[in-house]
Amino acid sequence: MHIIDRRLNPGGKSLENRQRFLRRAKSLVQGAVKKTSQERDIKDVLEGGEVTIPLDGMHEPRFRREGGTRDMVLPGNKKFIEGDYLQRSGQGSAKNSGPGEGDGEDAFRFVLSRDEFVDLFLDDLELPDLAKRKVAQTESEGIQRAGYTTSGSPANISVSRTVRRALARRIALKRPSKEEIEELEAAIAACTDDDERVVLLAQLEKLKAKTKRIPFIDPLDIRYRRFETVPKPVAQAVMFCLMDVSGSMSEHMKDLAKRFYMLLYVFLKRRYKHVDIVFIRHTDRAEEVDEQTFFYGPASGGTLVSSALQAMHEIVRERFNPSDWNIYAAQASDGDNSYSDGELTGLLLTDKILPVCQFFAYLEVGESGGSAFDLSDSSLWTLYERLRNGGAPLSMRKVSERSEIFPVFHDLFQRRDTAQEKAAP
Amino acid sequence: MTERLFEGADWDFHTLQRITDACETVAMKDLGLDVYPNQIEVITAEQMLDAYSSVGMPLFYKHWSFGKQFAYHEASYRKGLMGLAYEIVINSSPCISYLMEENTATMQTLVIAHAAFGHNHFFKNNYLFKQWTDADGILDYLDFAKNYVMQCEERYGRIEVERTLDAAHALMSHGIDRYPGKKKLDLREEEKRAGRRRQHEEEVFNDLWRTVPKGASKTRSAISLERRRKLLGLPQENLLYFLEKSAPRLAPWQRELLRIVRHIAQYFYPQSQTKVMNEGTATYVHYRIMTQLHQQGRISDGNFLEFLGSHTNVVFQPEFDDPRFSGFNPYALGFAMMQDIERIVTSPSDEDREWFPDIAGKNDVMGVLRDVWANYRDESFIAQFLSPKLMRQLRMFHLHDDPEERAGIRVDAIHDERGFRRVRRELARQHDVGYIDANIEVVDVDLSGDRRLILHHHVIKGAQLNETDTKRVLQHLADLWTYDVSLIEVDANDKVLREYVVSPRPITAAA
DSSP states (O other), rough: OOOEOTTTTTTTTTHHHHHHHHHHHHHHHHHHHHHHHHHHHHHHHHTEEEEEEEGGOOOOOOOOEEEEEEEEEEEEOOOOOOOOOETTTTTTHHHHTTTOOOOOOEEEEEEEEEHHHHHHTTBOOOOOTHHHHHHHSOOOEEEEEEESSSSGGGBBOOHHHHHHHHHHHHHHHOOHHHHHHHHHHHHHHOOOOOOHHHHHHHHHHHHHHHHHHSSSSGGGOOEEEEEEEEEOOOOOOEEEEEEEOOOOOOOOHHHHHOOOHHHHHHHHHHOOOOOEEEEEEEEEEEEEEEEHHHHHHOOOOOOHHHHHHHHHHHHHHHHHHHHTOOOEEEEEESOOGGGHHHHHHHHHIIIIIIHHHHEEEEEEOOOOOOGGTSSSHHHHHHHHHHHHHHHEEEEEEEOOSSSHHHHHHHHHBOOSSSSTOOOOO | OOOOSSSSSSSOOHHHHHHHHHHHHHHIIIOOOOOOOOOEEEEEEHHHHHHHHHTTTTOOOHHHHHHHHHHHHHHHHHHTTTOOSEEEEEESSSSSEETTTSSHHHHHHHHHHIHHHHHHHHHHHHHHHHHHTTTTTTHHHHHHHHHHHHHHHHOOOOHHHHHHHHHHHHHGOOOOOOOSSSHHHHHHHHHHHHHHHHHHHHHHHGGGGGGGGOOOOOOOSSOHHHHHHHTTTTTTTTTHHHHHOEEEEEEEHHHHHHHHHHHHHHHHHHHOOOOHHHHHHHHHHHHHOOOOHHTTTTTTTHHHHHHHHHHHHHHOOOOOTSSSSOOOOOHHHHHHHHHHHHHHHSSHHHHHHOTTTTTTTOOOOHHHHHHHHHOOOOHHHHHOOOOHHHHHTTTTTEEEEEOOOOOOOEEEEESSSTTTTHHHHHHHHTOHHHSSSSOOEEEOTTTTTTTOEEEEEEOOTTTTOOOHHHHHHHHHHHHHHHEEEEEEEOTTTOOEEEEEEEOOOOOOOOO
16 A cells, blocks of 8 residues: 655646647647737737637547437436427427537637747747847856855965955964064063073963964965856847827827837847837927836927937937947837928938848838828838838838737738848848 | 544545555455555646546656647636546556545545545456456556657657557547457567567668569469458458558558557557446445445544535436436446445345346345446446336436437337336447447458558448548548548448548658
8 A cells, every 4th residue: 555645746747748739739829829919908918828729620530420310318207208209409408418419629728828829929020130240149148256255266365355364363263473472582582580481481382382273374264256157138129119299199009009019029028138118209309208108198299200210319329339239119100290301311210220220110000990091101101111112121011900010010020031131231 | 432534624644544544444344345456646736637638647658639638628627617536546556546635634535435445446356457458567558658659759750650649549449359359468568579579670670672673463363352351350340450460551660659559549448338337336335435434433424424515416417408417427327326236135126026136135235246346347237237216216218319200309218117128228228339439340451453441331320420520530541551541331231321532641751
């Protein structure tokens, strides 16, 4: 008779099988993830959760019999006698409960962890031009002082700390100082009385012996400087959120933009240890604000896109050295811009902004179901399109429905074939 | 008054030991049970879910379908759609019973009595298990299977192995020998033989043989049809066995995988034939043990009431018009029949004397029951021991549903003098796996022609195969056979009802 406690055995024995299942169901799950993510809020989506995949693709077939005449024995007869007939439709309960009736496993609900979910969602996405800065992928380790230790290499001996400890020990153990001995020797030399001299000599012997017993430096005193390696995140990115907040931007449009930014943030978070966000909102002048103000603060005025670009340029110059930071920018706008501003905007983009950016996405947001949206291209759109045709690394999309955000995002960050899309350096 | 085994709901490992000892005394002395050595393991809910998804076995080879099972169980468990079983018990020696840590002390007692003594006795003594399973060898064999599958994955690639296993799983229900063969399965020996087979294949492998030109094939009519069928062992209902032995282009490791799946299917075959008896036995045993312990004063009245609550839930049988009804509950039917046998043996009525002259009034309850447990399976058990009294008590009736019949579903027999035997026969049939599973067999291979494999499905009572599933299974079959496969559905008069023909999918680069 054995009684065994297995509770501490490593759990998750099914993990491997679960992963195999996921791998196999990947395309199905991926489809389901995309579908689910369109229906839900981004925040909820990134919490992971349940997706439903059709069981069909994962079905394990068996030979099954169906139809034909059926016989069944049931319990609980109350009123029937031999030869009675039961109506098929009316007496549903009797019919449905026959043996061998298929159990309705039509769709399969599957709970994904947050990581699994995001992984699947972002699976075929790739940051454009990631290779441009190789440093972004390697992580360097910095070295940092971290106190003292009792062991180490001789090169790291801390002399001052060692001596200090030695001194403390000598004092504590009452090691006679050099002066004490010299004083005594002087006293002996000056001494005339033999008896006293013997006493003094004995004292001197004692002191000398003590000096020998208590060394000047004991191995116990030695201290080494300790160093610790700390991972130094060089893989860092900054994300600029540029948004036109002039009166023409409706709540719906801001909501679209917000969704896009959040996705971008989650996406960058996956790739970088550290992601900074800079929110720049602009009317005819631009300012850096916090998130709350960015999305909810009231503002109004004319529209000068160049002001935002100028602000971004300055912030980059001040705080984000392009050699240390991977810079991403996403601009959301309804596309209105002052006519006179076009040229300046174009210049800023080509000269200042695009050369330091890994990626610049322009998202033109429209009203839900907006019909006017499709009519003609906005002034900003026309401008950007011209730049892009000129070879600038710009990505641009139009969005007017919530459900389009994910596909558009996906589209923008689709893993690219290196051959294609490498037109301009 | 003897000392209580425990107070309240808490337990620790000393309590478990005391409980097991007390149960063992009752089981051995009063009930005369004969069991494998017991091994009791306490596990968590998560581990229970793990165990669920590998058909209750402590170790199993890796396959995605177990992951699917796990995800499925986990999702329904989280949503509260499904409670976990109190226990899982494995037919092995030692007999392993898993107990959940969440169980109260009363529940642990119930579970130990149920699994470690009830099921254990049944496993060790029932003729089907004796015939078909090797309790000593199963764990080692599963360990071997797990490692073998892993090695194959390393050597031949995960995808290839998965494809073979998928196909084998699809045919698993038809990978069983339904009638005892020459000898009992000895899994340990089997494992050794598998090792030797592989070694031999490796030793004698000579790449030159591949290049030796093949001689002219024998004349087509040289082998007569009868002889050919005999050589191939046809007709053959064990499809996996047939493929393993005769499929022309399988690699040795693929044959070994088929053999593994076949052995495992065979191991579980007795369980599917004895659900009512197995659960009935375990339930009867735990009921006797618990009652005994209570009478001895080793379980308090409160704890005994808690036990009765669980017990009543387990043996609850909803009636057919109850929304909770989903067929006969094997626990309820099995337990009711065991108790009924006890009644017939101890205080039979005239009716019982007439129906069961062999056991009525024999007074040796345990002797009779032990004999029943050893020598019957569900179908024969019901056919033999379902009494008129129980049929009346459960108000059983027999429905006949003929889709052609316009008037509806006919009540063919009820629990009356005229109906008893018919109801009993029909219920027994419902528990006959040979009757529930489709009757499919390989009847011929056109070896001299296009090597098409021909199978027959003998349709009973007009129940044909589900079309989509059948096509898929046949696809797997054809992939293993590597030539066309045709399945013909024939009725009792050999009239062809339907024919499926499936061609194998082209094999990818690996060969």
